[in-house]
Amino acid sequence: MKSILIKNGTIVNEGSVFKSDILIENGRISKISDNIDSIADCEVFDATNKVILPGVIDDQVHFREPGLTHKGNINSESRAAIAGGTTSFIEQPNTVPNAVTQEILEEKYSIASQTSHANYSFMMGGTNDNLEEVLKTNPRNVAGIKLFLGSSTGNMLVDNQDVLEKIFSSTKMLIAVHCEDEQTIRENLEKAKEQFGDDIPVTQHPVIRSAEACYKSSSKAIELAKKTGARLHVFHLSTGIETDLFRNDIPLEEKMITAEVCVHHLTFSDEDYLTKGNFIKWNPAVKSASDREKIWEALLDDRIDVIATDHAPHTIEEKSKKYSEAPSGGPLVQHSLVAMLEFVKEGKISIEKVVEKMAHNPAKLFKIEERGFIKEGYFADLAIVDLNDPWEVTKENVVAKCGWSPFEGKTFSSKVDSTIVNGNFAMKNGVISDGKFGQRLLFNR
Incomplete structure (x- = not known):
């Protein structure tokens, strides 16, 4: 070398x-x-x-391999990561098949060992019936356990309270959660169908996947973590009300309950659905400008610990379908760092704080060995x-396999x-x- x-x-x-x-x-x-x-x-x-800068550590991505490789794969999406200054990623288990056994999990590691341009780890997925497999997870070389407490791909919705409590009380590993209350979402969806029929506008997305649905789920998860002593990390906060659930009066290293925000929830608001439509359809939904500002406040005062992407590519064809059929998620890993540096230029955040939230803190939070710092x-x-060095995002310079970006037309x-x-x-x-x-x-x- x-x-x-x-x-x-x-x-x-x-x-x-x-x-x-x-x-x-x-x-x-x-x-x-x-x-x-x-x-x-x-x-x-x-x-x-x-x-x-220390290379960005993105603690939440979906690189689509195995099973969904028409959208992206570990090779293509890790190239996009490298293009954006992200040197390490933690990938989620809702691939096909879901990574809910140790064998399937290790198959993903095997693929990455041959094809990844960036450093990698993969979350072990929890379900209502795989506690035994979850407890086999090696804390030395697996980032953590991922639980979907809202809709997800495959059989990964964990909605059995007894199972949740067993997982929370049985492992010392970091448990990362997607928090949206499924029952609330179903009720809101039925109301939207009654009002709009089969042609629900995308502007209803934050109404259906509401702030109430997020808060109800995240507050329950935090209550359970406090009860069991579990190490809980709440992914992609999207509401202002949720930010009050987290602390900033102790150092990150002492926190048992931590939070992450994604670039899209810091960037967009519900007003952007009118121009970007399904291309900013994520779960949890992009919500109001007021929610966005409260999230910014929590990020800057250290109630929110990490900035990530939830990079989740879909094809243009898939995202161009009507709202009810278009999948949620989008590609962000190539543009996360430059998007945050744009906020530095605007005076919204310091470059030191960006480095803290995108490199130092993920390393501390996950206890990553000898990375995240210079x-x-x-x-x-x-x-x-x-x-x-200004440049405009176009389809031609998007590295992700899906070939589009919600930042198209933006000059960084x-x-x-x-x-x-x-x-x-x-x-x-x-x-x-x-x-x-x-x-x-x-x-x-």
């Missing part, structure tokens, strides 16, 4: 912004200092006028970004120039390498 010396860059790490060189040897950061001299067989990369001895996972001020994974240029000067440099994430627990 060739050594890399990054010269003249501006590092953003652990709340500090400073100019320094970085020497990478044997896949790790060996030295951070001013004016490092080149060594033998070393590639020198000039990062003048660029910022060097530190000597840590794996060299880096995103090198030009903060002043920043561009990810290069991405380093385990000391290798996975992307250099905007060109993605054919090399597969991703490794399986390990966890200190």
